[in-house]
Amino acid sequence: MTPLLEVQNLTKSYPVGRKGLFGKRMMQVLRDVSLSVHPGEVLGLVGESGSGKSTIGRAVLRLIGADSGTIRFEGQDLSAISSTDLRRLRKDMQIIFQDPYASLDPRKTIRAVLTEALDTHKLHLGTARAERLIGLMEMVGLNPTFLDRRPHEFSGGQRQRIGIARALAVEPKFIVCDEAVSALDVSIQAQVLNLLADLRAKTGISLLFISHDLSVVRYISDRVMVLYLGKVMEVGPADQIHFDPEHPYTAALISAEPSLKHTSQRIRLTGEIPSPLTPPSGCVFRTRCPYALPACAETVPPLRDAGQGRMKACIRDDIL
Numbered sequence: 001m002t003p004l005l006e007v008q009n010l011t012k013s014y015p016v017g018r019k020g021l022f023g024k025r026m027m028q029v030l031r032d033v034s035l036s037v038h039p040g041e042v043l044g045l046v047g048e049s050g051s052g053k054s055t056i057g058r059a060v061l062r063l064i065g066a067d068s069g070t071i072r073f074e075g076q077d078l079s080a081i082s083s084t085d086l087r088r089l090r091k092d093m094q095i096i097f098q099d100p101y102a103s104l105d106p107r108k109t110i111r112a113v114l115t116e117a118l119d120t121h122k123l124h125l126g127t128a129r130a131e132r133l134i135g136l137m138e139m140v141g142l143n144p145t146f147l148d149r150r151p152h153e154f155s156g157g158q159r160q161r162i163g164i165a166r167a168l169a170v171e172p173k174f175i176v177c178d179e180a181v182s183a184l185d186v187s188i189q190a191q192v193l194n195l196l197a198d199l200r201a202k203t204g205i206s207l208l209f210i211s212h213d214l215s216v217v218r219y220i221s222d223r224v225m226v227l228y229l230g231k232v233m234e235v236g237p238a239d240q241i242h243f244d245p246e247h248p249y250t251a252a253l254i255s256a257e258p259s260l261k262h263t264s265q266r267i268r269l270t271g272e273i274p275s276p277l278t279p280p281s282g283c284v285f286r287t288r289c290p291y292a293l294p295a296c297a298e299t300v301p302p303l304r305d306a307g308q309g310r311m312k313a314c315i316r317d318d319i320l
């Protein structure tokens, strides 16, 4: 099946600090990231804070530019398309953030927020509009009588539902959910995750589901991709990643989850993530890897086939 979204060899750096003698110092935050999302698929993206998850989410939507690499949506190269085509594609690719409150205008009613989204793409005009607004509220489990309320009248979970309704309003094919449930209480998290899972089942929408929390990612994802210092460590079916990780970093993430104790080997992560300004040579995880060998410092391990639909970036096969 042709992927809906296909990203190849994405790299991204940000300038840091003040301009020096030799220009700005650059910090590389994405290293050769490739991924694909198929129609109807949920790809989970997990990694510690600062690993580059949001940068990937924004780059695939072309909200920020990348240094190199290609991004294809339905086979179209996003760096090569005209601004008119990009505007049209914007309808198909939406984003939901951690804090919808920050992106909701406090003076606008929910009706105004959703109407604006529909107007932008000239959808459901005329008499169909009122029905569509009610339908959207029902889709996300909100009472349609709330349409004339303003954001401050809602709880965190309800506001996230509004954020989802706004994204769904334009009938996208793909949504980036960037820490979409991370600010919510655990019980509310489960409700919003269930809503997203239901919507996916009903509409066949694809998601790139980003979270620092592996248990949340696993719950909703078909496949999971594990990121460390802007580099893909492992990718594969969610259950396999969880029950039988191939990469020491994935095993360490699982060991750190209080509710997940399915791995035979517990790996306790010691030390801090290195600064992206001074990444380790070779395998970027080696300074925290209990299995590191001298060879791990020499070359960057390529992402290679690890069987059963999995890929891993580790030179060792004899450890997990």
Ligand SMILES: Nc1ncnc2c1ncn2[C@@H]1O[C@H](COP(=O)(O)OP(=O)(O)O)[C@@H](O)[C@H]1O
Pocket (backbone or CB within 6 Å): 014, 015, 029, 047, 048, 049, 050, 051, 052, 053, 054, 055, 056, 276
């Ligand atoms: N606009 C920016 N300018 C400079 N550095 C940035 C910018 N956005 C993110 N970064 C840095 O890039 C790295 C990756 O950030 P981000 O993609 O937000 O990671 P995550 O979402 O996994 O926490 C971090 O070190 C962060 O400080």
Ligand code: SF4
Pocket (backbone or CB within 6 Å): 247, 248, 249, 283, 284, 285, 286, 287, 289, 290, 291, 292, 293, 296, 301, 313, 314, 315, 316
């Ligand atoms: S390549 Fe070496 S340092 Fe990196 S994860 Fe594998 S064993 Fe650990």
Ligand SMILES: [Mg+2]
Pocket (backbone or CB within 6 Å): 053, 054, 055, 179
């Ligand atoms: Mg982030």
